[in-house]
Amino acid sequence: MTNRYLIALIAAAAGAAASPLVIGRVAESAQTAPQAYTSPRTPYGQPDLQGVWQALNSAAWDIQDHPARLDVPAGQGVVEGNEIPYKAEALAKKQENLKNAATADPLAKCYLPGVPRITYLGYPFQIHQFEKYVVILYEFAHAWRIIYLDGSKHPFGHIDWWLGDSRGRWEGDTLVVDVVHFNDQTWFDRAGNYHSDALHVVERYTRTGPNHLRYEATIEDPKVFTRPWKMSMPIYRRMEPNAQVLEYECYAYLGDEKYPTSPIPR
Amino acid sequence: MGRGLDINGVSVDTRRYPMNRCKWFCTLPIAALGMLWSPAPVPVAAQFSAPASGKIAGCPWEPTQFYPCALAKAKTFNPPRTPDGKPNLQGIWDKSANDIEEHNEPFELTGTYPGPTLIVDPPDGKVPYQPWAFEQRKVNRERYIAPKAECLLPSPSQHQYMTYSYQIFQNPESVLIVHEHVHSYRSIPISDRPHLGKDIKLFLGDPRGRWDGNTLVIDTRNVNARNWIDRAGNFYSPEAHLVERFTLIDPDVILYEVTIDDPNVYTRPWKMAMSLARIKEKGFELGEESCHEGNRSRDTLLEQGLKPYPGYMPPK
Numbered sequence: 001m002t003n004r005y006l007i008a009l010i011a012a013a014a015g016a017a018a019s020p021l022v023i024g025r026v027a028e029s030a031q032t033a034p035q036a037y038t039s040p041r042t043p044y045g046q047p048d049l050q051g052v053w054q055a056l057n058s059a060a061w062d063i064q065d066h067p068a069r070l071d072v073p074a075g076q077g078v079v080e081g082n083e084i085p086y087k088a089e090a091l092a093k094k095q096e097n098l099k100n101a102a103t104a105d106p107l108a109k110c111y112l113p114g115v116p117r118i119t120y121l122g123y124p125f126q127i128h129q130f131e132k133y134v135v136i137l138y139e140f141a142h143a144w145r146i147i148y149l150d151g152s153k154h155p156f157g158h159i160d161w162w163l164g165d166s167r168g169r170w171e172g173d174t175l176v177v178d179v180v181h182f183n184d185q186t187w188f189d190r191a192g193n194y195h196s197d198a199l200h201v202v203e204r205y206t207r208t209g210p211n212h213l214r215y216e217a218t219i220e221d222p223k224v225f226t227r228p229w230k231m232s233m234p235i236y237r238r239m240e241p242n243a244q245v246l247e248y249e250c251y252a253y254l255g256d257e258k259y260p261t262s263p264i265p266r
Numbered sequence: 267m268g269r270g271l272d273i274n275g276v277s278v279d280t281r282r283y284p285m286n287r288c289k290w291f292c293t294l295p296i297a298a299l300g301m302l303w304s305p306a307p308v309p310v311a312a313q314f315s316a317p318a319s320g321k322i323a324g325c326p327w328e329p330t331q332f333y334p335c336a337l338a339k340a341k342t343f344n345p346p347r348t349p350d351g352k353p354n355l356q357g358i359w360d361k362s363a364n365d366i367e368e369h370n371e372p373f374e375l376t377g378t379y380p381g382p383t384l385i386v387d388p389p390d391g392k393v394p395y396q397p398w399a400f401e402q403r404k405v406n407r408e409r410y411i412a413p414k415a416e417c418l419l420p421s422p423s424q425h426q427y428m429t430y431s432y433q434i435f436q437n438p439e440s441v442l443i444v445h446e447h448v449h450s451y452r453s454i455p456i457s458d459r460p461h462l463g464k465d466i467k468l469f470l471g472d473p474r475g476r477w478d479g480n481t482l483v484i485d486t487r488n489v490n491a492r493n494w495i496d497r498a499g500n501f502y503s504p505e506a507h508l509v510e511r512f513t514l515i516d517p518d519v520i521l522y523e524v525t526i527d528d529p530n531v532y533t534r535p536w537k538m539a540m541s542l543a544r545i546k547e548k549g550f551e552l553g554e555e556s557c558h559e560g561n562r563s564r565d566t567l568l569e570q571g572l573k574p575y576p577g578y579m580p581p582k
């Protein structure tokens with residue numbers, strides 16, 4: 001099993017295991033009281049979502065409830081109601097994906113992870129806000145998303161993009177992002193949950209406290225699912241005073257065995 | 267979307283082809299094809315070359331002549347400003363240069379066309395390599411795949427002058443440079459906090475930004491030196507120190523300067539200077555260049571006997 005992108009998750013899980021009560025309590029308050037907190041504002045008067053954030057859950061392995069397996073601790077899912085409404089033939093494909101996940105997962109080839117998977121992959125990301133844009137910078141593969149807040153529409157398509165095309169708007173204190181123009185190459189997790197190029201994601205980012213966001217993603221894909229479904233989770237601010245998104249250029253290390261790189265002098 | 271595809275690590279500047287003037291509709295089939303493209307010879311982006319007028323912001327276009335003229339203009343030009351009073355560099359910018367020294371022969375493997383040197387200091391326009399490093403550059407050209415052709419991130423400065431568009435965002439805390447190439451970014455805190463610990467080396471280094479009058483200064487250390495400074499084998503070490511300066515000299519032209527110091531490789535610090543041009547096409551947005559995901563060039567270059575560049579190797 002390749003563990004390139006699991007190391008951070010294992011570390012995160014270890015952190016969670018060390019203080020389950022604290023994490024559980026925070027998660028609960030973030031889940032149940034999204035309206036109780038009024039977000040501070042940016043200089044442009046928009047709710048301030050800026051900072052370095054990270055998900056802390058087991059969704060990167062499996063977005064549904066799951067027992068433990070090698071390198072994967074048991075985990076509670078993030079899908080509301082836990083059920084993903086696959087069409088019958090699509091469920092068979094999901095099972096096939098799961099069986100072959102070690103090699104068939106697009107992340108095993110270090111491809112861009114798609115949306116919403118990149119949010120809960122277990123790597124930090126930084127949200128920056130500007131008058132007409134929200135820019136999200138992800139540590140994984142230096143991926144970025146520009147979310148246009150200028151009222152523009154999605155470009156004419158279909159376009160096969162790994163991270164789709166994101167257009168946003170504010171609904172009260174919530175940033176709502178409409179994402180389309182996906183390819184059919186990405187999965188939702190390491191358990192083979194997948195979609196087609198008809199995927200339509202609506203994300204909602206809401207501050208629930210000084211150091212928490214609530215993240216929701218509604219998934220619609222009539223080629224694969226019988227109805228839309230939703231996942232949600234809290235996202236945590238990285239509290240280190242020197243928190244900084246660094247890098248993980250996954251693909252840069254794929255060829256290492258045959259062509260070793262020079263050690264960097266220390 | 268400027269360029270929908272990257273094939274063989276060589277970009278096709280679709281924006282410079284008339285068909286791309288209709289933006290999305292016309293470029294989409296190209297974007298789709300990019301995923302499937304075979305490694306056949308492709309047209310190379312227009313190399314750094316003279317504009318039709320021969321002038322950029324009223325200055326001669328050729329970098330060594332452009333530089334003193336641009337420095338003079340920078341002294342008098344009052345740039346547009348952000349709400350916090352800083353020069354407003356925001357927008358989408360463009361540059362095209364694959365070999366930083368003067369080169370008169372096409373170099374097919376790296377996709378370079380003849381072009382002038384970008385080096386304004388030393389005056390001979392050459393990188394002041396130590397003797398062993400000059401030999402190493404030859405080895406790099408003969409033996410190794412240009413890291414960019416493997417979709418590795420370029421050096422921080424190369425990101426600003428290679429053939430791709432990028433968008434600059436500013437707020438009081440940071441400057442972001444979001445690049446089409448390899449779908450990557452540079453996030454520059456406006457901060458004097460110390461650089462990362464010396465054992466953290468990164469493809470794009472660890473930048474710190476500050477304002478010097480009307481100039482954005484980016485100080486970068488902690489590079490991993492697995493990439494090059496261009497596509498023609500010019501290299502540095504993990505001890506390199508880069509100081510970049512971005513100054514508006516016209517509403518649509520930035521004077522870009524970068525000084526590179528690296529006692530492991532060079533005999534003295536040296537400097538490049540060039541213009542960056544604003545893309546003024548209405549509605550122009552950055553696209554997604556999923557370079558690694560669509561890369562077919564690595565295997566071809568390996569078959570040709572080239573090897574991946576292993577990163578900086580100290581002299582034996």
